[in-house]
Amino acid sequence: MLRIENISKTFNAGTINEKKALCGLNLHLNTGDFVTVIGGNGAGKSTLMNSIAGAFLVDSGKIVIDGDDITKVPEHKRAKYIGRVFQDPMMGTAAGMMIEENLAIAARRGKAPGLAWSSRKSDQAWFVDLLKELDLGLENRLTTKVGLLSGGQRQAITLLMATMNQPKLLLLDEHTAALDPKTAEKVLNLTGKIVNKHHLTTLMITHNMKDALSFGNRLIMLHNGQIIIDVSGKEKSSLSIADLLKMFEQASGNEFANDRMLLS
Numbered sequence: 001m002l003r004i005e006n007i008s009k010t011f012n013a014g015t016i017n018e019k020k021a022l023c024g025l026n027l028h029l030n031t032g033d034f035v036t037v038i039g040g041n042g043a044g045k046s047t048l049m050n051s052i053a054g055a056f057l058v059d060s061g062k063i064v065i066d067g068d069d070i071t072k073v074p075e076h077k078r079a080k081y082i083g084r085v086f087q088d089p090m091m092g093t094a095a096g097m098m099i100e101e102n103l104a105i106a107a108r109r110g111k112a113p114g115l116a117w118s119s120r121k122s123d124q125a126w127f128v129d130l131l132k133e134l135d136l137g138l139e140n141r142l143t144t145k146v147g148l149l150s151g152g153q154r155q156a157i158t159l160l161m162a163t164m165n166q167p168k169l170l171l172l173d174e175h176t177a178a179l180d181p182k183t184a185e186k187v188l189n190l191t192g193k194i195v196n197k198h199h200l201t202t203l204m205i206t207h208n209m210k211d212a213l214s215f216g217n218r219l220i221m222l223h224n225g226q227i228i229i230d231v232s233g234k235e236k237s238s239l240s241i242a243d244l245l246k247m248f249e250q251a252s253g254n255e256f257a258n259d260r261m262l263l264s
């Protein structure tokens with residue numbers, strides 16, 4: 001489904017600030033893979049997602065989604081393949097617009113221009129069904145401005161917007177990290193529910209090792225711009241956080257030194 005072959009990305013090449021963020025990284029995902037992505041600060045996790053989403057072009061290597069080589073395709077054209085949710089709940093939605101307006105825009109993403117959203121009353125029933133599944137009481141608030149919602153409610157709406165057209169690939173970039181623990185858990189459980197329902201191929205960055213182990217069928221760990229751990233299926237489900245730390249130390253030759261992950 002997703003084939004990433006030997007991609008490299010260096011920021012500020014040739015300057016004193018040169019940083020090799022991705023170094024010949026390879027990753028192949030099968031359709032329906034739900035992969036959690038962990039790694040210390042600066043390991044290259046967000047750069048990997050930005051490379052896939054097309055925020056910038058990689059220096060070398062190839063990115064293929066469902067047989068289409070998207071390595072040089074601009075970001076806005078990759079949107080038809082990719083749904084993305086960022087850490088900041090303010091980023092994925094338009095605060096000044098109503099819930100239904102936000103959903104209507106997402107519904108038309110990547111499609112040819114058609115009728116104005118206001119004339120598509122039939123979509124409203126679909127939106128109500130989608131909102132009901134969130135179980136946050138938002139199905140009766142279609143005309144509420146998104147800016148009035150809590151961070152968790154907003155992130156849940158962003159998740160709906162990113163998944164309602166069932167993208168070929170869902171990218172979640174620490175999408176619950178800015179929420180309080182209880183809300184984060186709720187949004188994470190919703191994520192699992194939506195991903196499983198639609199069998200979405202998903203990459204989810206998290207700093208929480210427990211979540212990385214309990215969600216998804218596969219886990220990768222990045223270090224210095226490369227994947228150093230890649231476990232799936234039974235091997236993944238039988239791992240503990242201590243096992244993961246030991247694997248990291250063996251694979252990298254380093255002690256694990258990332259307070260944020262260890263505390264999670």
Ligand SMILES: Nc1ncnc2c1ncn2[C@@H]1O[C@H](COP(=O)(O)OP(=O)(O)OP(=O)(O)O)[C@@H](O)[C@H]1O
Binds near residue numbers: 011012040042
């Ligand atoms: N736009 C950029 N310009 C310059 N350097 C960058 C840029 N984006 C990332 N980097 C550098 O590339 C390296 C990898 O960064 P990246 O954000 O991918 O790490 P990460 O694994 O997501 O880390 P974190 O968990 O801290 O978010 C870091 O050293 C970072 O400073």
